[in-house]
Amino acid sequence: MVNDRGQLYTIEGIAAALIMLFSAYLVLSATSVYTPGDTHISDMQLEQLGTDALRMMNTPINSSSSASPLQDILYYNGVQGEFNGAGFNTIFLNYVNNETGSKIDNAPNGLHYNATVSYYDIANETTGTLPFYANSNLTGGEHPVRVTEWVIVNKTFPGGGGTDVKPRAVLVEVLLWRD
Amino acid sequence: MTDNAGTLSIDFLAGFTIFLIAFIYVATLIPGLFIGLQSRTIDYDAVAYRTGVILVEDPGMPYNPSWETLDDYHKGEVLRLGLAVSKDTPNILSSQKLDRFFCSTWAYPDDYRSRVIFGNYPYMFNISFQPAESNLTRSIGDDPPDEYGYIRRVVKIKGISNASIDDSTIQTYKFNSSDNVTTDVFSIHLNFTNLLGDEPNPAYQINPYNDQIMVNVSGMNANVIPIPPMTAPLSTNLTAIQICRSKPISTNLHPPVVCFANFTSPIVDNKQVDLPYPIENNLSLIIPPGFITTDLADANTQLYFNLTFDHYNAGILSEEKGYLNSTGSGPFEYNYDPKNITLPKLQDGVLEVSVW
Numbered sequence: 001m002v003n004d005r006g007q008l009y010t011i012e013g014i015a016a017a018l019i020m021l022f023s024a025y026l027v028l029s030a031t032s033v034y035t036p037g038d039t040h041i042s043d044m045q046l047e048q049l050g051t052d053a054l055r056m057m058n059t060p061i062n063s064s065s066s067a068s069p070l071q072d073i074l075y076y077n078g079v080q081g082e083f084n085g086a087g088f089n090t091i092f093l094n095y096v097n098n099e100t101g102s103k104i105d106n107a108p109n110g111l112h113y114n115a116t117v118s119y120y121d122i123a124n125e126t127t128g129t130l131p132f133y134a135n136s137n138l139t140g141g142e143h144p145v146r147v148t149e150w151v152i153v154n155k156t157f158p159g160g161g162g163t164d165v166k167p168r169a170v171l172v173e174v175l176l177w178r179d
Numbered sequence: 180m181t182d183n184a185g186t187l188s189i190d191f192l193a194g195f196t197i198f199l200i201a202f203i204y205v206a207t208l209i210p211g212l213f214i215g216l217q218s219r220t221i222d223y224d225a226v227a228y229r230t231g232v233i234l235v236e237d238p239g240m241p242y243n244p245s246w247e248t249l250d251d252y253h254k255g256e257v258l259r260l261g262l263a264v265s266k267d268t269p270n271i272l273s274s275q276k277l278d279r280f281f282c283s284t285w286a287y288p289d290d291y292r293s294r295v296i297f298g299n300y301p302y303m304f305n306i307s308f309q310p311a312e313s314n315l316t317r318s319i320g321d322d323p324p325d326e327y328g329y330i331r332r333v334v335k336i337k338g339i340s341n342a343s344i345d346d347s348t349i350q351t352y353k354f355n356s357s358d359n360v361t362t363d364v365f366s367i368h369l370n371f372t373n374l375l376g377d378e379p380n381p382a383y384q385i386n387p388y389n390d391q392i393m394v395n396v397s398g399m400n401a402n403v404i405p406i407p408p409m410t411a412p413l414s415t416n417l418t419a420i421q422i423c424r425s426k427p428i429s430t431n432l433h434p435p436v437v438c439f440a441n442f443t444s445p446i447v448d449n450k451q452v453d454l455p456y457p458i459e460n461n462l463s464l465i466i467p468p469g470f471i472t473t474d475l476a477d478a479n480t481q482l483y484f485n486l487t488f489d490h491y492n493a494g495i496l497s498e499e500k501g502y503l504n505s506t507g508s509g510p511f512e513y514n515y516d517p518k519n520i521t522l523p524k525l526q527d528g529v530l531e532v533s534v535w
Binding site for chain 2: 009010011012013014016017020021024028041044045048049052053055056059060061062063064094095096098099100101
């Protein structure tokens, strides 16, 4: 004798198909899965911006200029171990926040950075790092990108070189992040 | 006796078939949905980044003569729209290339898409540029929608050099005639060996092939004495601009200067004019980028632009003395001496690319 146990009826099949389609549509259209691998996009934009800003700061405005703005800032009248951090802050933020007047509203403003200068300590044969300027402190929760620029500076640095002033390459390192 | 055990009902077959079709449909749909949701902005960001790199770090193709010197009839020869001064100077943009890129005669998006965006997908885009300390934004393309790829590049724009010759310069270098003459000739000298060799960095170089050469003269009538004395001022015409050159054959020989062509439609006072052209007290002469080609002058050429001025009184050729004339003093040197020339200066700017 035929009974109805274990049978799938037509109406149930249609209902199941509709529920599956609706569920798939709802889930996929309501969420965008942001995987860790995708963060490189915003990192790339920020890194490019910071790299450009440092590069432009290290470019003299004309051929008769003896030094770039960044070289002048690092030289700071030859004072050992000190730099014109306020000057760097003004120019760097001006570069990274500069944007056109077009209707592009996701420009990465609200930028923070922490800049240091690394140099080679000739006497001790080690690498020394000096604070440059920071408009915000890293607390550990941020996700900064690192941008660097080699700069030739004609001054002495702590620890090495003594009073012998000669051009030397130092590394300006900026950790850059946004809110 | 037969029974119905092991048989399938028609209801079950119909329902299972519908279920299977729906399952296959959903399974094939899911990857497509993920592509749409996930890769779109990532793809657009990558295209925006690539476009930014091409614009900011590449001089474009063709390079010599540079693409911006090609007129609208030859724009089909432009393969790539880079704005950099050279491949060795990333982020340093040419002002002439910017002017050509944002000109009104190129059509958005067709003229740009195949030369700067690339790819088979018909991307839409907005590229905008603004110099620092200016509210003037130059832009091509539509306003971006809600979702788009984006890159912003900090750049510098290489300015143009220019020579300013005023009354005091004329007196200092004795650029005026001491004899009574009806015709004065003033010569501008471009020493290619020095222009290209003294400043090797393309960001600061005065490159006569790709850069605009500009000479502004003021106070031209300040010391003019009509012969014989007249109450009415003389009228002066710029009659011709001869192009002359000499090429060193060997270091011990001074080759002759040979005039071989005329600059028939120069840009004077910021407009293209036909000669003769009446000159008042001032003159602004522009030699546009691309006018001087390697056929005209190679890297060792001494090139001269000889400006000829005729003076008239009541329509009759008339004598004077004291007008702009370099016959006795030697030509005006267009070089890197800051006393003669305002050197090219770099100005800050920002370039944004949006792609969707």
